[in-house]
Amino acid sequence: MSEKPLSERQKSILAYIHSYTAEHGRPPTIREIGRAVGITSTSVVNYNLTRLKEMGFLERDADVSRGLRLTGELAQAVGSVQTAVAQAISNLVRVPLLGHIKAGEPIEVGHDNFAVYDEEDAIEVSASMLPGRTNDLFALRVSGDSMIDAMVNDGDIVIMRQDSNARNGDMVAVWLSDDTTTLKHFYHEGDRIRLQPANPTMEPIYVDPGEVQVQGKVMLVLRQMAN
Amino acid sequence: MSEKPLSERQKSILAYIHSYTAEHGRPPTIREIGRAVGITSTSVVNYNLTRLKEMGFLERDADVSRGLRLTGELAQAVGSVQTAVAQAISNLVRVPLLGHIKAGEPIEVGHDNFAVYDEEDAIEVSASMLPGRTNDLFALRVSGDSMIDAMVNDGDIVIMRQDSNARNGDMVAVWLSDDTTTLKHFYHEGDRIRLQPANPTMEPIYVDPGEVQVQGKVMLVLRQMAN
DNA sequence: AGTATACAAGAACAGTTGTTCGGTGTCAAG
DNA sequence: CTTGACACCGAACAACTGTTCTTGTATACT
Numbered sequence: 482m483s484e485k486p487l488s489e490r491q492k493s494i495l496a497y498i499h500s501y502t503a504e505h506g507r508p509p510t511i512r513e514i515g516r517a518v519g520i521t522s523t524s525v526v527n528y529n530l531t532r533l534k535e536m537g538f539l540e541r542d543a544d545v546s547r548g549l550r551l552t553g554e555l556a557q558a559v560g561s562v563q564t565a566v567a568q569a570i571s572n573l574v575r576v577p578l579l580g581h582i583k584a585g586e587p588i589e590v591g592h593d594n595f596a597v598y599d600e601e602d603a604i605e606v607s608a609s610m611l612p613g614r615t616n617d618l619f620a621l622r623v624s625g626d627s628m629i630d631a632m633v634n635d636g637d638i639v640i641m642r643q644d645s646n647a648r649n650g651d652m653v654a655v656w657l658s659d660d661t662t663t664l665k666h667f668y669h670e671g672d673r674i675r676l677q678p679a680n681p682t683m684e685p686i687y688v689d690p691g692e693v694q695v696q697g698k699v700m701l702v703l704r705q706m707a708n
Numbered sequence: 709m710s711e712k713p714l715s716e717r718q719k720s721i722l723a724y725i726h727s728y729t730a731e732h733g734r735p736p737t738i739r740e741i742g743r744a745v746g747i748t749s750t751s752v753v754n755y756n757l758t759r760l761k762e763m764g765f766l767e768r769d770a771d772v773s774r775g776l777r778l779t780g781e782l783a784q785a786v787g788s789v790q791t792a793v794a795q796a797i798s799n800l801v802r803v804p805l806l807g808h809i810k811a812g813e814p815i816e817v818g819h820d821n822f823a824v825y826d827e828e829d830a831i832e833v834s835a836s837m838l839p840g841r842t843n844d845l846f847a848l849r850v851s852g853d854s855m856i857d858a859m860v861n862d863g864d865i866v867i868m869r870q871d872s873n874a875r876n877g878d879m880v881a882v883w884l885s886d887d888t889t890t891l892k893h894f895y896h897e898g899d900r901i902r903l904q905p906a907n908p909t910m911e912p913i914y915v916d917p918g919e920v921q922v923q924g925k926v927m928l929v930l931r932q933m934a935n
Numbered sequence: 936a937g938t939a940t941a942c943a944a945g946a947a948c949a950g951t952t953g954t955t956c957g958g959t960g961t962c963a964a965g
Numbered sequence: 966c967t968t969g970a971c972a973c974c975g976a977a978c979a980a981c982t983g984t985t986c987t988t989g990t991a992t993a994c995t
Contacts, residue, residue: 522945522946524945527983550734698933738954748974755971771980773952
């Protein structure tokens, strides 16, 4: 009995209930439906509503004005929506993809406005993976193989937080005085700085504090394998 | 005029409209409000509704049953919500974090039901980074340094698609006959298989098709640098 | 033909619902 | 004390709304 296809009339009734509810915040009356779909008699609307209810498309509260509500799609989208939206939106961070990071160049940060929500080039990540503030984050795409000692490949995306003060253990993007940019673990050791590659088989390098300029702190590395 | 505090009665009216709408998918009638708040006369409810409307807490459609709707919070949460939900949810993929991947062990996949939406251990990623189906994805945390030749570090998270048929160029998780699991680029070459490390400085290995078992296809690698 | 079923239309009914109007009590300003 | 704004109550009204009943049409099946 549930295999019968919906008639055009029933489809437009469902569509009208959907749009009307979305627009007015309440379900339409039987006569409003009839007027919209082109039915002069309320009984015909009622007939089709009963049919649609039997097919499971909507629920009805007897003897209650506007006592109908769509099941599934919209019922959830109106009923339990505030929680779903709150969770989904609050857990989703949109990080602008601002440029590239290459070995021989400083990091190019196009504009300094990080509160971007409608950009096309952006990376969406769960907020649970990015602790702290989420408004001073930006993403860069790695160009070239020069970062392989940091376990970062060509094409990888690094999400960074703009911060010129690094703490011990942080992985930072540093611009060295020899015009190279690398990603290394940062350690203050007395009057010099140890830059430790992420790859444990590789040796650290030691530099003077004046030779390094911390461009930002790496928060997350993303690598897409398939497109 | 807008600085007057809400009376207890008005606050409970607003609360009732909110909860009633969330529960039934339609605004309450004047008499339903009166019954809930403890007002016997419909005119008093109407009086307070007019007052609340003047204060900007709700809108009213004259001469329409249930013709009231909360402004702000709920009006948005009901009106423009389906688009927000559609965007937020459709762009957000929740990948279950099923276990660990180590060098000396096959991949352990706890349960074979991937349609997990309420698990605690899950990774949320933008759907734009995960092409194709999103229901047969799972995530594994890498243990140990055995994957450094695949540019994958200890603690990294790999998101994989369950797929035993690999195509040339795919990065796959393979279980070799010597009881090691590695991540390599997969290439069919005649009657043997070439497994190419992601690190371009490392040499490939060649194996017989019978010696490899493809556990899945790597879609994404995640590395959290800071917690 | 006869029958059953799905679909549709119009009318009428009864309960619901927003609105309005007269009246009451309180409280502070004039 | 009087006045008026404010909050409230009860009742009545007219319009709205869901339901039901009767009738009609078209199609398929026996």
